[in-house]
Amino acid sequence: MKRLIAAAFALLVAQTALAGVKIEHWVSPSGAHVYFVESRVLPMLDIQVDFAAGSAFDPPGKSGLAALTRATLDNGAGKLDETAIAEQLADIGANLGGSADTDRAGVSLRTLSARDKRDPALDILRSVLHAPHFDAAVFEREKARTIAGLKEAMTRPDSIAGKAFWAALYPDHPYGRQATPESVSTLSRDDMAAFHARYYNATNASITLVGDLSRQEAETIAESITAGLPKGQVAAQPAPPELPKGGQIKLAHPASQAHVYIGLPAIERGNPDFFPLLVGNYTLGGGGFVSRLMKEVRDKRGYAYSVYSYFAPMRQTGPFQIGLQTKRSQAGDAIKVSREILADFLKNGPSEEELAAAKANLIGSFPLRLDSNKKILDNVATIGFFDLPLDYLDQYQAKVQAVTAEDVKQAFARRVRPENLITVTVAAD
Structure with missing residues (x-):
């Protein structure tokens, strides 16, 4: 009986998530x-x-x-x-x-x-x-x-x-x-x-x-x-950030592992480029062991145990970031390979097979983002605070599905400009 109740509850939660919010x-x-x-x-x-x-x-x-x-x-x-x-x-x-x-x-x-x-x-x-x-x-x-x-x-x-x-x-x-x-x-x-x-x-x-x-x-x-709160005023937002001049910052540290961050300000909440960037980044560095960065930097060369990339949209322009840890002596090589992989992705975008795999994962895992009241709260609070459309969750899967390889290339070209990339290393030789 307990198993039946648990199964029924799980089904109800899943159906609620799939039906939208x-x-x-x-x-x-x-x-x-x-x-x-x-x-x-x-x-x-x-x-x-x-x-x-x-x-x-x-x-x-x-x-x-x-x-x-x-x-x-x-x-x-x-x-x-x-x-x-x-x-x-x-x-x-x-x-x-x-x-x-x-x-x-x-x-x-x-x-x-x-x-x-x-x-x-x-x-x-x-x-x-x-x-x-x-x-x-x-x-x-x-x-x-x-x-x-x-x-x-x-x-x-x-x-x-x-x-x-x-x-x-x-x-x-x-x-x-x-x-x-x-x-x-x-x-x-x-x-x-x-x-x-x-x-x-x-x-x-x-x-x-x-x-x-x-x-x-x-x-x-x-x-x-x-x-019971004062009526007050909406907080005034600062002027949008400008793109930095690209360059490298090296900081000394006695650690045996070098920490590397590569990135630039890229996208704000609600920007229509978000979905092409989300889908494309799954192939680049957001898809774990199936991503290009993981395959090339970790699997083929053994430079890092973990390497990733992500976009973090914020009220104003949030960052795109590639991150990894590697041996001090390998930091330069790891950065070179990571930049080459990014450059190739910017030039050619994902293959049709990679695009299909990214969509399948993002669409298939989406109901798990809504399978509890707490997760629904987190998503709806984000929609409210950042003034996203009320049907954002309903449209999420369709917008992911609609992304084309050309959409990915164009969005990355607009948002990730190699000349503006900042590279920060700590404990690299």
């Missing part, structure tokens, strides 16, 4: 954009509240402020200190989380949908968003923890390479700013409170709800979340 959207009276997916499969509710409050909005000279604000947000709020918040969440079986990246910062809540569990969980979420304590002792603790983490990261070649790579790709843009022990050490509690007051407002918010709710309940919950 119905996204309802409205603007709350407080000014927040709200996205809702009703799902009665489980008695659960998932909520994510995102703000345009990522590291791109750190004031000059205060890199790390966005991340520190988010890290301190749920460590005491309203009438509860951080211990009380943790205990009450544990008592009702709810989970409060969230993160901050370059473009956005947010808070997420997962709770049972029964009113006796849902209501106290929502009370905690509202307190965290509306009235964080930003307790001085907690602030100093999180600040010290952040500084220690940054100092430790400065000893690791992968972290050193990553920071140098982003700084080189975006030398005159907020995307290239990096938190350092020095920048974080200058931050004050007043800085954090001011950042929260500026960016954590209703107009700057995107709210996503997925789960066991009616539309009316979703409207009520969304408005209760934003009604």
Whole structure:
């Protein structure tokens, strides 16, 4: 019987994913954009509240402020200190989380949908968003923890390479700013409170709800979340980044393995080139052991255990990146082969067989991206925050299928210009 129930549940989840996701959207009276997916499969509710409050909005000279604000947000709020918040969440079986990246910062809540569990969980979420304590002792603790983490990261070649790579790709843009022990050490509690007051407002918010709710309940919950926030303004975006002048940056390090990153700013969210780039990159370096980079750099020559490429679209122009690790003495050869493979792909694109294999994998694996409420939440929150079409998930497979080899060649020619490629190496001879 248990196996039958499990099989039936798996089938139901799969059918739900294949049938697409119905996204309802409205603007709350407080000014927040709200996205809702009703799902009665489980008695659960998932909520994510995102703000345009990522590291791109750190004031000059205060890199790390966005991340520190988010890290301190749920460590005491309203009438509860951080211990009380943790205990009450544990008592009702709810989970409060969230993160901050370059473009956005947010808070997420997962709770049972029964009113006796849902209501106290929502009370905690509202307190965290509306009235964080930003307790001085907690602030100093999180600040010290952040500084220690940054100092430790400065000893690791992968972290050193990553920071140098982003700084080189975006030398005159907020995307290239990096938190350092020095920048974080200058931050004050007043800085954090001011950042929260500026960016954590209703107009700057995107709210996503997925789960066991009616539309009316979703409207009520969304408005209760934003009604306690200042109305505020949408965060102003910086000017788009310019393409950097290509070149190579070599950083010394005693590690036995060299870390190599090659790339450039390439594409923003919602750009129509995304699907040709997605399909093409599967062949180039996104398809694991079937990709050209893996076959040529690892399998044929043994230069690296792993080599990959990907596009990371962001609010503004996000990067294209090739990454690998190799022996110090082989770094130059590995870079040469990787650049040759990229050049050949730019010139000739994928074969028809490679194109068909890429489409089959991307289309066939797509339902796995929607086989849980959490995954649906992640996808819909991304659609909402980045202003993608509401039928984005419904059209995903058809857009992948429609890509031609010529589409791939043209999109790569527009987005990946060899003369603008930056190569960063750490610990290479």
